[in-house]
Amino acid sequence: MATVVLVRHATTAATGKRLGGWTPGVHLDEAGREQARATADRLGGLRLAAVYASPLERTQETARAVAKPHGLRVRTRRGIGEVDYGDWTDQPLGTLRRRKLWATIQATPSRVTFPGGESIRGAQARAVDTIEDLAAVHEGEVIAAVSHADIIKAVLAHFLGMGLDTFQRLVVEPASVSVVHLPTGGAPMVLGCNTTTSLPNLPGTR
Numbered sequence: 714m715a716t717v718v719l720v721r722h723a724t725t726a727a728t729g730k731r732l733g734g735w736t737p738g739v740h741l742d743e744a745g746r747e748q749a750r751a752t753a754d755r756l757g758g759l760r761l762a763a764v765y766a767s768p769l770e771r772t773q774e775t776a777r778a779v780a781k782p783h784g785l786r787v788r789t790r791r792g793i794g795e796v797d798y799g800d801w802t803d804q805p806l807g808t809l810r811r812r813k814l815w816a817t818i819q820a821t822p823s824r825v826t827f828p829g830g831e832s833i834r835g836a837q838a839r840a841v842d843t844i845e846d847l848a849a850v851h852e853g854e855v856i857a858a859v860s861h862a863d864i865i866k867a868v869l870a871h872f873l874g875m876g877l878d879t880f881q882r883l884v885v886e887p888a889s890v891s892v893v894h895l896p897t898g899g900a901p902m903v904l905g906c907n908t909t910t911s912l913p914n915l916p917g918t919r
Contacts (some may be wrong), residue, residue, distance in 0.1 A: 714896035715848035716904070718756065718857040719865045720779060722771040723748035723888040729831040732809060733771075733832075734795050734802035741774045748888035749778035752756025755890065755912060757782045762854035764846060767794040767861060775888065787859075792843030795861040823877040837867035837877055844868055848895040865891055872901040883907070 723745035727733050739809045741749060752775070761783045766776035768789050773846055776787040801809060818825050818833075826832040840860070847856060860868075870880035872893050884907050885891065892904040892912070903913065 714853060714897070715851045715893065716855045717844055717848060717893045717895065718759070718761075718893040719893065720752060720756075721862055721865055721869065721885050721887055721889050722767075722769075722775040722858045722859060723752070725771050727803075728887055730806060732798055732801050732804050732806055734798035735769065736803040738770065740770050745771070745776075745887065746778075749775045752781055752888045752890065753778040756857065758912075760856050761785060762851055762856055763788060763847075764857045764859070765790050765793065766859040767791075767864075769795060772859045772861065776857070777898065779857055779859065781906065788859055790843055790847070790858075792839045792846075792892075793858055793860040793864060796833060796836040796863050797827065797830040797835065799827040801827050801860065819881055821878050822880065833863070834877060836864065837871060837880075840864045840868050841871045844893070845895070852897060869893070869903060869906060869912075873903055 721828055723741050725739050725745055726742045727739060733739055763790045764776050764780040764785050766772045770793055773787060780787050822833045844858065847858065865885045866880045866883040867877065868875055869883055869891055886907055886909060889907045889909050890912060891906045894902040894904055
C-alpha cells in the first residue's frame with residue numbers, strides 16, 4: 714500500500730485569469746512562493762519517501778519547496794502534467810467562457826476533447842495510471858505528487874468512484890493538499906481533499 718499526497722501548484726500571475734495548460738515559462742508569483750513554503754511546512758511532519766511533479770515550472774517550483782525539508786530531489790513525471798488544452802492553451806478564461814464548448818466542459822466533460830489537444834477522459838486515464846504506478850513502486854511509503862487542479866480533481870473523482878461528469882463539483886485550490894491511500898488489493902480511500910490548514914491523520918506522520 715502507499716499513501717499519495719496530491720499537491721496543487723501554488724499561484725502564478727495567471728492563476729484564475731488564463732487557462733495555462735502547457736504554457737512554458739510560467740513561474741510562481743510572490744504569493745505563490747509563500748504558499749509553497751507554507752505547504753512545505755505543513756508536510757514537514759510526514760516521512761516522505763519521494764516527491765514527484767509535473768514537468769511545468771509552476772509545479773516544479775512548488776515541488777522543490779515541498780522536497781527541501783526532506784532532503785529529496787524532485788522526480789518529474791509527464792503523466793501528472795496538466796491537461797493539454799490545445800488551441801485553448803494560455804487563453805483568457807473570460808473569453809473561453811463565452812464559447813459554446815465551455816458549457817459542455819462544465820456539464821459533460823467526459824465528452825470533451827480540446828481543439829488541437831487531448832480529451833479530459835484521456836488526461837484522467839494517464840494521470841490515474843501514473844499515480845497507480847507510483848503507488849506500486851512506493852508500497853508502504855508516503856509520497857507527494859505535485860500537479861494541477863483539473864488533473865487532481867480527475868484523479869480524486871476516479872478514486873472516489875465518481876463519474877468524470879461530476880468532477881467539476883470538487884474544489885482544489887492553489888497549494889492545497891489532497892490525500893489518497895492505495896492499499897494493495899484493497900479499496901482506495903480518500904483521506905483528505907483540498908486541505909489548506911491541518912492535515913488528516915496519515916500513515917507516516919512523524
